[in-house]
Amino acid sequence: MTESHTPFDHRPDTRLGAALREALTAPGDRTAFVARVLAGAARQPAHPVEHLLARWAVRGIAAAAAAAFVAGLVIGRGRASAEPSVSDPDPGAMIADVQAEPNLLLVAATGR
């Protein structure tokens, strides 16, 4: 059967397939494997609704956190624009600073 095959053949090579199948077949107990998988499945939530709720819970928490962040940002900016900031410079103080600068330079130059 294989003799009629070329590597280009689009038919499955049953002889190579059988050899590979045997080479890849695990020596372990198949029944034990199936039982192991089912035991693992039994530990998971039985109903898909539970998976769905779990997914929604994660998404809900993420959405709530994002909403809280955005709300905080908006409220913060609103307050900033409504009230004069403590850090806003007083125009009088700015003028005083400008006037004080030559004195500071003079002190530095004379060393007193």
Place this chain on the structure above:
Amino acid sequence: MDLASAGRATVKMATEPQRPTGDARNAKEVEDAALVARARSGDREAFGVLVDRYADQARRVARAVLQDSDDADDAAQDAFLAALVKLEQYDSARPFGPWLMRIVANAATDRRRRRKVRSAVSLNEGLVAGGARPDVVAEREVLLGRLRVALAELPERRRLAVTLFDVEGYSHAEIAQVLGIPEGTVRSEVFHARRKLRVLLADWRDDG
């Protein structure tokens, strides 16, 4: 199946895979879809039938990636449990096998990345002591060992392509879906894998 005639090495291979006909395949896909629908609604028995149905295939595909039967079983188990969680995402208009095999291949690849694959390929694994004569068993052992080594030397994608095509009976289009590559690339990978593996089979046959 006798691989060589009298006077040459004669090895009894494992049960020859039967590629399902179109009707059989469709019937299986319909059954799978029904089982998936039941499993989605929480029927663990239906999920158990799916696990039983695809256990061998999943273990072989995982082993094709990992080359270690224990790691492969762990990966196959991870894949089944992941599939159970993702059943809602499965499109029942498509065959279940390729969808599941994609999860298996990904689980095996992830596991390979996480762990260092034990370098020594277990050449003696997979040998089933049957009623065959010791010399026949020994010859089969040699062949299987060579096959595993040759398979391990192939790039991972090539290993998976030839396993899914020649062992598991998937079409090129389905394998393209499993591996996420174009169909033409699948044909190329199968071609290169066969070219290497068939040389090995020919050598073995001439050994006798």
